[in-house]
Amino acid sequence: PAPGEPLLEARALRKQFGGLVAVNGVNFSLKAGEIMGLIGPNGAGKSTTFNLVSGVLSLTSGEVLFRGEAIAGLSSRAIARRGMSRTFQHVKMVPDMTVLENVALGGYLRSSGGLLRAMLRLDRAEERQLLAEAERQLRRIGMAELMFERAGNLALGPQRLMEIARALCTDPSLLLLDEPAAGLRLKEKQALAEVLRQLKQEGLSILLVEHDMDFVMGLVDHLTVMEFGTWLMAGTPAEVQASPAVRAAYLGT
Numbered sequence: 001p002a003p004g005e006p007l008l009e010a011r012a013l014r015k016q017f018g019g020l021v022a023v024n025g026v027n028f029s030l031k032a033g034e035i036m037g038l039i040g041p042n043g044a045g046k047s048t049t050f051n052l053v054s055g056v057l058s059l060t061s062g063e064v065l066f067r068g069e070a071i072a073g074l075s076s077r078a079i080a081r082r083g084m085s086r087t088f089q090h091v092k093m094v095p096d097m098t099v100l101e102n103v104a105l106g107g108y109l110r111s112s113g114g115l116l117r118a119m120l121r122l123d124r125a126e127e128r129q130l131l132a133e134a135e136r137q138l139r140r141i142g143m144a145e146l147m148f149e150r151a152g153n154l155a156l157g158p159q160r161l162m163e164i165a166r167a168l169c170t171d172p173s174l175l176l177l178d179e180p181a182a183g184l185r186l187k188e189k190q191a192l193a194e195v196l197r198q199l200k201q202e203g204l205s206i207l208l209v210e211h212d213m214d215f216v217m218g219l220v221d222h223l224t225v226m227e228f229g230t231w232l233m234a235g236t237p238a239e240v241q242a243s244p245a246v247r248a249a250y251l252g253t
C-alpha cells in the first residue's frame with residue numbers, strides 16, 4: 001500500500017484460553033509508513049494480540065488483514081513470507097554462535113523449511129548468501145563491529161538490535177516488536193529509538209508493543225491502548241496522554 005493507506009488491520013480480535021478471555025474486541029489500523037504503539041498495563045493482552053496478528057496463535061474470532069488480504073489461519077512462516085516479521089518478548093539466540101551466525105540462522109529459519117533442513121541441506125552458496133544478507137542488515141543498523149562477537153557476550157541492548165537485524169533479513173514491509181525496550185538502560189533505549197526512526201525513514205512500518213510509556217511517546221505516530229484484554233482508545237501520543245480514561249487505567253490516577 002501507498003504511505004498513509006492501511007497496511008495492517010485488526011478487526012474484533014478475540015482470543016480465549018479455556019475460560020480466560022485474554023483478548024476481546026480489539027481493533028486497530030496501522031497505516032503504511034507509520035510506527036504504531038500498542039500499550040497497556042501488564043496482562044492487558046498485548047503479547048497475545050501480537051501473537052494473533054503474526055499467526056503464532058490462532059484467533060477464537062475476528063479478522064486480520066495484511067495488505068488488504070485476510071491472513072487469519074496462515075502459518076507464521078507464511079505470514080512472514082508476505083512481509084511481516086517479528087521479534088519476541090524474550091531474546092532467542094544460540095549464545096555460543098557469533099552475532100552474524102545468529103542473524104543468518106534466523107533469516108534461514110524464517111524463510112525456509114526449518115532447523116533440520118538448515119542442518120542437512122544448506123549448501124555453500126546458500127550459506128554465503130545468508131551470511132551476506134545478515135552482514136548487510138547488521139551494517140544497516142550500525143552493528144557491523146559486533147558481527148564476530150559471541151552472541152552470548154552481548155549486553156541486552158545489542159541483543160535486541162541483533163534480533164531486529166534477524167527480523168530484517170526477510171526484507172519485511174512491517175516489523176513487529178514485542179517490548180524491545182524492556183530492561184534496557186537509557187543509552188540503549190536511545191540507540192534503539194534511533195534505529196527505529198531510521199528504519200521508518202527507509203520506508204518500514206513498525207508495530208511496537210511497549211510497557212514503557214516514555215519510550216513510545218517520542219517515537220510513535222499513533223497509539224492503541226489496551227486494558228483487561230479490550231480496546232480502550234486510539235490516538236496520537238498527545239491525545240492518549242490527555243485522555244482521562246487512559247490515565248485512570250494505565251497510570252492508576
Ligand code: ADP
Pocket residue numbers: 017020021022040041042043044045046047048049
Ligand atoms: P501483556 O503482553 O499485555 O502483558 P498477555 O497477552 O501476555 O499480556 O496476557 C494477557 C492475559 O492472557 C494474561 O492474563 C495472561 O495470563 C493470559 N495468557 C497469555 N497467554 C496465555 C496462554 N498461552 N494460556 C493461558 N493464558 C494466557
Ligand code: MG
Pocket residue numbers: 046047048089
Ligand atoms: Mg507481553
